[in-house]
Amino acid sequence: MGDTWQSVMDHAVGLARTAGALVREAVQPDMKVMLKSSSVDLVTQTDQKVEQLIIQSVKEKYPTHSFIGEESVAAGEACVLTDNPTWIVDPVDGTTNFVHGYPFVAVSIGFAVNRELEFGVVYSCIEDKMYTARRGKGAFCNGIPLQVSQNTDINQSIVATEFGSNRDPEVVDKIFSSLRKILCLPVHGIRGVGTAATNMCLVASGCVDVYYETGVHCWDFAAGAVIVTEAGGVLMDVGGGPLDLMSRxxxxxxxxxxxxxxxxxxxxxxxxxxxDPIEPNTTK
Structure with missing residues (x-):
């Protein structure tokens, strides 16, 4: 029996390259910015254009597949993961970076079957780095195999995290409390490039030992999750339990x-x- 999902992954890689080219072209001229749920949660015309490009291509080639996309959910579509083959897409992971010309922006495409992640594609398009992984078949960057670091000493670690877009004082206090305790372990350093997908790929590459975040979405880390595990890493919830793709x-x-x-x-x-169900007349 042939490899059922390889051709689907090949199509995802092609879509990521096409989308990445659109992002690179738009870095300078596309500065029309809209707001989502807060003054720091941004969306641009490029986010929407790229997602529509991916949706249209998927519907034409795989009409029975399901789709979870950042902009689609923001527009009110339900975020529901079923057993059906499902594309989980962030068209521009690192929109704030994109708006400011900060050179870490990724197209993130995860793919799940029977609610299990099958492959992940993350294209860091300004760097021209294509990260790919298939379940059980390893992880790669531009075709070169990836391997997580062998470090087991937290004091010798580089830790990656992000601040997110929630500015509720209680949430901010928890974020900084965590940072303070981690810095004082001590660790070698705390980093963050402004995109969850890229942070996870850095773990897979071995230059970051651990990345954690609360407030991310499934489209931010679905693709990266496959890349990390196929590079030999592990995934968990911040509370210590197993990873739940919908828990953020x-x-x-x-x-x-x-x-x-x-x-x-x-x-x-x-x-x-x-x-969670979206309340009428509200956005997430």
């Missing part, structure tokens, strides 16, 4: 020792789930 909480680490150690320092909080 993730720890991606090189190994369980580092993951469990960082979790002890995280002041966990619980955001609204991605699959």
């Amino acid at each position: 909480r993730v720890v991606a680490a090189n190994n369980k020792t580092i993951a469990q150690r960082i979790i002890k320092e995280i002041d966990a909080f619980t955001p609204t789930r991605d699959d």
Whole structure:
């Protein structure tokens, strides 16, 4: 029996390259910015254009497949993961970076079957780095195999995280409380490039030992999740349990020792789930 999903992944890689070219072309001229739920949660015409390009291509080639996209959900579509083959897409991961010309922007395409992630494609389009992974077949960057770091000492670690777009004082206090405790372990440093997908690929590449964040969405980290695990890493919830794709909480680490150690320092909080029903006349 042939490889059922390889041709689908090949199509996703082609779509990511096409989308990435659109993003690169728009970095300078596309400065028309709209707001989502807060003054720091941004969307541009390029986000919407790229997502529509991907949706149209998927519907034409795979009309029975389902789709979860950042802009579609923002427009009111339900975020529901079923057993059906499902594309989970962030057309421009790092929109704030894009708006400011900060050179880390990614097209993120995850693909799930029977609610299990089958492959992930993350194209860091300004860097021209194509990260890919198939379940059980390894992870790669521009065709070169990836391997997480072998470090087991949290004091020798680089930690990645992001601040997110929630500016509620209680949430901000928890974020900075976690940062303070992690810095004082101590660790070698805390970094963040402004895109969850790229942070996870850096874990897979071995230059970051662990990435954690609360408030991300499934489209931010679905693709990266496959890349991390296929590079030998582990995924967990920030509370220590197994990863829940809809929970908006993730720890991606090189190994369980580092993951469990960082979790002890995280002041966990619980955001609204991605699959919670959207209230009428509101946006997420």
